[in-house]
Amino acid sequence: MTSYLLDCFNFSDRHTAAHLARELTRVTDEWGLGDKIVACVSDNASNIVSAVRDHLHWDHISCFAHMLNLIVKAALKEVQHIVQKVKTIVEYFHRSTVASEKLGATQKQMGQEPLRLKQDVATRWNSTYYMLKRFTEVKDPIISTLALINPSLPTLLPEEWEISREILEIIKPFEEVTTEVSAEKFVTVSKVILMTRGLQRIVARFQRNPSKFDPVKKLVDSLMSEMTKRFGRVEHNEKLADATCLDPRFKNQAFVSHQAAEDTVKRVTAAAAAINPVQHEEEDTSESAASASAGAMFWEDFDERVASLRPSAASSKTSDSMMEMRAYLAEPLLPRTSDPLAWWKRCSPVYKTLSEVMKARLCIVATSVPSERIFSKTGQIISERRNRLSPSKVRELVFLNANMP
Structure with a gap:
């Protein structure tokens, strides 16, 4: 790539x-x-x-990263009052040199490595995740420093500290997916369907084991609602589905919908058939010439009777592509950490037409x-x-x- x-x-x-x-x-x-x-x-x-x-x-x-950004930002509105409190405190420490130095000194006194607080950026939801994560990591030094300085700031209640930890646990998978799918030197487009389904399963698990805090419950429900709205038919996106099928790590096993998997296999096979060079058996030109000179009339009856039995160029191309697809799907799946492009480079002489379709799919970036x-x-x-x-x-x-x- x-x-x-x-x-x-x-x-x-x-x-x-x-x-x-x-x-x-x-x-x-x-x-x-x-x-x-x-x-x-x-x-x-x-x-x-x-x-x-x-x-x-x-x-x-x-x-895909932009879609995740919209989903998580919409869900974080359910806990906006806590996020805003954290943001206000972080901004205070960034503005005040005295407070910042005092926080660093307090961390050292508590045997912790001095860590600067992180601010979020409006256009990137994962910056909010990093802000909350760092904030909870230095919870005790922050509480001690604010008690000493005593600024007129809204402080987090014990319940809100606990809610912050739960928020981090819920949105951490979204941050991990965003980081992995933002690569540009590795194949990413074939992971979108699997990552989407994986995130939906994680959120569903949080729904089955709900938090005791209403804001967290609303956050989880909002995540599921937004994901269903934006990714409800992700397996039917042709380019994403084709790329997933043509990734030897996933193939048609990545699909939850049997119909989507079947449609994808048919579509990729048809695309391969469309570029498959016509394979003609070489004719013996000397024999043809001899037949013509001996009298073509002799062969007319036989030629007419077998004409319908010979495959047309189009049907030959389709059957060749179907055989390639069946052989490809029968291959064992690669380990998830393998490089699919290295596999295709090695196997392209075997899957000649599928490899051509693959080039126009796995080259796409997911973000x-x-x-x-x-x-x-x-x-x-x-x-x-x-x-x-x-x-x-x-x-x-x-x-x-x-x-x-």
């Missing part, structure tokens, strides 16, 4: 679907990629979705995080001390930074 930045430029026009589609077309045409786009992964902003689907007619896949990382780098290049850089110069610097080894 490799990842390249094609362009990152100043965009001064209104961000309409038509304008975005025009610029995307310009970039892909410049690189000669117009006919090689297999999918476009982005967040669910209506303008970019419309540009991709309605104007460019590309297959659009919603960023738009690689693009977000580019914007983060751009923010580091453009700073207060470098605010006179021209847009063209920034474009060149970002391009080199992203693509040079």
Whole structure:
């Protein structure tokens, strides 16, 4: 898996679907990629979705990390009063040098390693997770420091500390999935269906063993409701399903729905048949010539009778692809930690047409995080001390930074 930045430029026009589609077309045409786009992964902003689907007619896949962000942020509203208290206290320690130094000294007195509190970022739910996690890790030093300094801050009640710990336990799997699926050098798209079902099972377990705290119960119910709404038909997303089936670690065993698994196998087989080169048996040209000269009339009756028994090119391609698919599904599953691309590289001579379909599926990334990382780098290049850089110069610097080894 490799990842390249094609362009990152100043965009001064209104961000309409038509304008975005025009610029995307310009970039892909410049690189000669117009006919090689297999999918476009982005967040669910209506303008970019419309540009991709309605104007460019590309297959659009919603960023999995963005979907998880929306789900968890919606659920965290059920415990917003606690999150807001924690955020207020963290902001106080970040603003006050005296309080921050006192907290560090208190941690040392209690035999703990001095750890700075973390602030959350509005656009990233997992930053809220990291904030709560660090906050609970230094619970005792925080309580002691606040008691000594005595600022007019809303403090957490004993019950709220317990709720915070339960919140962390519930949303930790979402953080782990977000981290794993945000990779860009490993296959990720084939994990989306499995990860979604795994998260749903974990949340269902918390529902079967409910917390004694109402806010936590509401958090869990909200997580399940949001996941059902956004991922209810995830197994029927063709690109995600095809990629999962073509990952030798998962194949059709990843599906809960038998119908979805069956439909996926048929679709991948048909895609393989569509690219399967026609295999013609070499004819003995000398014999054909001899037959023609000996009198084709002799063979007319036989040829007419057996014509319907010979497979057509289309049926031959389909049967070959079906045989490949059956053999592929019969192979033992790879260990989950194996590299599926290494397996395909080794086995592509055996599964010639399936491997071609695989290339157009496992290359897809599950998230738009690689693009977000580019914007983060751009923010580091453009700073207060470098605010006179021209847009063209920034474009060149970002391009080199992203693509040079």
